[in-house]
Amino acid sequence: MAELFELISYSFFSKALLAALLASISCGIAGTYIVARRKVFIAGGITHASFGGIGMGYFFGINPMLGGAAFGLLSALGIEFISKKTEIREDSAIGIIWSFGMALGIIFIFLTPGYAPNLMTYLFGNILTVSDADINFMIILCSLLILFFILFYRIILFISFDEEYAQSHKLPVNTFNYILIALVALVIVLNIRVIGIILVISYLTIPQSAANLLTRNFKHIIIYSVIFGILGSITGLYISYVADLPSGAIIIFVFVVLYLAIWLLKYFHQKHRLHRQLK
Amino acid sequence: MGKIIELIDISATYGEEIVLKDVNLTINSNDFIGIIGPNGGGKTTLVKLMVGLLKPVKGQIIKYKANGRDTKNQIGYLPQISRFDTRFPISVIDVVLSGLVSDKAVFKRYTQADKDKAVELLTRMGISDLYSRPIGELSGGQMQRVFLCRAIITSPSLLILDEPNTFVDSKFEADLYDILLELNKTMAIIVVTHDIGTISYYVKTIACVNKYLNYHPSNIITEKQLAAYGCPIQIITHGDIPHTVLKKHNH
Numbered sequence: 001m002a003e004l005f006e007l008i009s010y011s012f013f014s015k016a017l018l019a020a021l022l023a024s025i026s027c028g029i030a031g032t033y034i035v036a037r038r039k040v041f042i043a044g045g046i047t048h049a050s051f052g053g054i055g056m057g058y059f060f061g062i063n064p065m066l067g068g069a070a071f072g073l074l075s076a077l078g079i080e081f082i083s084k085k086t087e088i089r090e091d092s093a094i095g096i097i098w099s100f101g102m103a104l105g106i107i108f109i110f111l112t113p114g115y116a117p118n119l120m121t122y123l124f125g126n127i128l129t130v131s132d133a134d135i136n137f138m139i140i141l142c143s144l145l146i147l148f149f150i151l152f153y154r155i156i157l158f159i160s161f162d163e164e165y166a167q168s169h170k171l172p173v174n175t176f177n178y179i180l181i182a183l184v185a186l187v188i189v190l191n192i193r194v195i196g197i198i199l200v201i202s203y204l205t206i207p208q209s210a211a212n213l214l215t216r217n218f219k220h221i222i223i224y225s226v227i228f229g230i231l232g233s234i235t236g237l238y239i240s241y242v243a244d245l246p247s248g249a250i251i252i253f254v255f256v257v258l259y260l261a262i263w264l265l266k267y268f269h270q271k272h273r274l275h276r277q278l279k
Numbered sequence: 280m281g282k283i284i285e286l287i288d289i290s291a292t293y294g295e296e297i298v299l300k301d302v303n304l305t306i307n308s309n310d311f312i313g314i315i316g317p318n319g320g321g322k323t324t325l326v327k328l329m330v331g332l333l334k335p336v337k338g339q340i341i342k343y344k345a346n347g348r349d350t351k352n353q354i355g356y357l358p359q360i361s362r363f364d365t366r367f368p369i370s371v372i373d374v375v376l377s378g379l380v381s382d383k384a385v386f387k388r389y390t391q392a393d394k395d396k397a398v399e400l401l402t403r404m405g406i407s408d409l410y411s412r413p414i415g416e417l418s419g420g421q422m423q424r425v426f427l428c429r430a431i432i433t434s435p436s437l438l439i440l441d442e443p444n445t446f447v448d449s450k451f452e453a454d455l456y457d458i459l460l461e462l463n464k465t466m467a468i469i470v471v472t473h474d475i476g477t478i479s480y481y482v483k484t485i486a487c488v489n490k491y492l493n494y495h496p497s498n499i500i501t502e503k504q505l506a507a508y509g510c511p512i513q514i515i516t517h518g519d520i521p522h523t524v525l526k527k528h529n530h
């Protein structure tokens with residue numbers, strides 16, 4: 001335990017903890033939305049498409065995260081638009097955008113002279129190299145998300161559950177869909193630094209699925225997934241430090257163990273209750 | 280008795296195909312209309328036009344202020360429940376309350392009066408004990424009742440039900456129609472159905488929809504008349520006289 005407190009006193013580690021906390025909050029909220037609306041595949045598409053922007057950033061010498069954000073937003077709005085307004089089926093559209101973004105990223109990085117040293121950071125994330133600027137952006141985004149979900153909670157829930165009925169009540173369904181998917185895209189891109197392209201989907205789905213085992217109330221799923229996110233991140237970070245293993249992969253490992261533990265607890269609890277009722 | 284909604288020379292398309300052509304229909308405040316017709320005949324399209332989910336390619340839809348209500352949410356609507364994601368994390372009471380969202384100012388919370396109203400409606404439907412349950416744990420018939428509560432929590436001047444008898448157990452079906460008769464005292468009702476047999480005891484008039492709309496100002500209709508309306512539907516008789524549907528009678 002003393003070791004843990006000593007760890008926290010290092011500035012890089014306390015920054016990593018802060019990043020994990022912000023990732024858990026932002027992904028807890030955005031993830032609950034995408035899991036409830038079955039948009040996990042869209043989130044995957046946005047994540048990978050943003051790699052195109054990262055590569056472009058490298059090539060043109062601008063901040064890769066800026067390029068990533070632009071690609072993430074465009075692909076999010078593009079998928080939403082294509083699936084609503086055109087004949088192309090949504091999952092096919094996602095497949096196209098997903099792979100095209102990755103392909104662009106690879107081409108640009110290949111064309112960039114010299115070695116791209118931080119490339120691995122984008123693919124797998126590195127919570128220990130998160131910058132102050134990243135943290136600041138995350139704080140702004142988290143505040144924005146929390147505010148938006150508190151102010152419009154009932155409308156978001158209503159539209160998510162029954163878009164058509166909300167539309168028949170003249171609610172601005174499309175505007176909300178676009179704003180929400182744009183927020184999801186921003187959450188994804190800002191968390192790429194922390195968790196990486198390959199692993200970001202874990203923060204958006206595993207804590208939420210674990211939470212969903214315990215409750216089927218939208219609001220409670222958000223709260224539980226934030227808590228699970230924080231628990232998993234801190235435990236994962238500690239294990240990765242002690243065992244000298246990559247932090248992102250360990251955090252996901254902890255998430256899945258947490259999920260299985262809750263599943264088992266629920267299973268035995270239900271069995272026990274049934275057994276008692278039958279007596 | 281006043282007009283609630285008027286459809287004038289409406290045509291609607293689905294893709295390149297004309298689904299409805301030159302449809303005229305006026306709904307008055309104490310109407311109880313059964314809309315019947317074959318599958319693909321345009322029944323659901325007609326409903327979507329009325330609730331504003333679809334724009335006609337030709338014609339005009341006029342909504343009137345009825346019972347002093349704003350034209351905004353004057354229509355309550357019970358969609359076909361097969362299209363819901365029943366695993367969505369939402370409780371029964373929240374589904375009912377969501378009917379009020381568009382009536383309220385954006386940042387306003389639900390008041391105690393709103394919640395009381397929701398519980399009162401659920402009680403009326405006999406499912407108040409389920410109010411905190413996730414919607415996905417309910418049976419089809421129970422779900423149908425929840426959506427009916429959502430549709431009427433705004434006290435609309437017109438209630439539209441799209442195939443309400445799907446998934447409904449026969450016990451609730453009779454209850455449902457009694458509830459509708461009660462509701463019909465304060466709102467107009469349109470029921471879209473393929474099961475013309477049962478519904479015709481309750482409706483006052485019938486509209487046959489098969490690309491064109493033929494309005495039949497009575498609830499007694501024969502297969503011959505249906506054929507003349509271009510609406511070839513088999514009548515499943517629940518009465519004594521074959522091939523004719525009669526007004527509610529004593530068995």
